Amino acid sequence: MQMDSFDKLYVDQLRDMYNAEKQLTKALPKMAKAASNQELRTALEEHLEVTKRQVERLEEVFRGLGRPATGKTCKGMAGLIEEGQEILEEDFEPDVLDAGIIAAAQKVEHYEIATYGTLRTFAETKGDTKSARILEEILEEEKEADRRLTDLAESSINMEAETAGEETGDEEFEEEGEGRTSPRAGTRQPGSESQRRREGDGPWL
Ligand code: FE
Numbered sequence: 384m385q386m387d388s389f390d391k392l393y394v395d396q397l398r399d400m401y402n403a404e405k406q407l408t409k410a411l412p413k414m415a416k417a418a419s420n421q422e423l424r425t426a427l428e429e430h431l432e433v434t435k436r437q438v439e440r441l442e443e444v445f446r447g448l449g450r451p452a453t454g455k456t457c458k459g460m461a462g463l464i465e466e467g468q469e470i471l472e473e474d475f476e477p478d479v480l481d482a483g484i485i486a487a488a489q490k491v492e493h494y495e496i497a498t499y500g501t502l503r504t505f506a507e508t509k510g511d512t513k514s515a516r517i518l519e520e521i522l523e524e525e526k527e528a529d530r531r532l533t534d535l536a537e538s539s540i541n542m543e544a545e546t547a548g549e550e551t552g553d554e555e556f557e558e559e560g561e562g563r564t565s566p567r568a569g570t571r572q573p574g575s576e577s578q579r580r581r582e583g584d585g586p587w588l
């Protein structure tokens with residue numbers, strides 16, 4: 384097929400996304416594993432399955448174009464995944480880490496939404512309705528994944544991240560607590576470490 388430059392742009396963008404989705408099939412399991420919130424973990428695991436199917440549907444688009452399904456390193460996705468990895472490597476409390484995982488995952492979804500919107504419109508412009516339909520379906524899946532993450536963040540995870548320090552008593556509170564004289568000072572309370580800390584923190588929280 385003799386390609387004009389718009390064809391080349393279209394195919395290059397498809398190859399970029401094909402590679403991006405493949406990168407994601409490796410990154411999503413790591414993010415899911417790092418998540419503590421069960422619903423977040425499930426959402427990421429389910430999106431992994433969706434992503435694997437998207438790889439196959441992109442192959443279908445390549446077939447329709449009579450082009451080999453070959454990727455081209457997507458630096459945008461590589462960068463987003465790298466930033467997500469940095470969050471996983473931080474020493475965050477589990478609830479805060481969950482909020483960070485959502486932040487990273489939503490950047491990925493928005494990147495995909497931008498690209499699939501463009502690709503769908505390119506396909507429409509070319510009169511390639513079959514590809515346009517596939518790309519539109521994928522676009523909707525990415526939007527759905529993004530909405531689900533927003534719901535999780537807004538309904539529970541962000542609030543849990545906000546109160547994370549209070550529940551476990553973080554370093555600052557602990558140090559402050561130990562320096563104060565309270566009626567219980569020096570009295571070792573039975574129960575878990577976190578329970579003891581919570582009691583010690585009581586008066587000024
Ligand atoms: Fe995707």
Ligand code: ZN
Binds near residue numbers: 399400457459460
């Ligand atoms: Zn890219």
Ligand code: FE
Binds near residue numbers: 430434492495525528
């Ligand atoms: Fe996605």
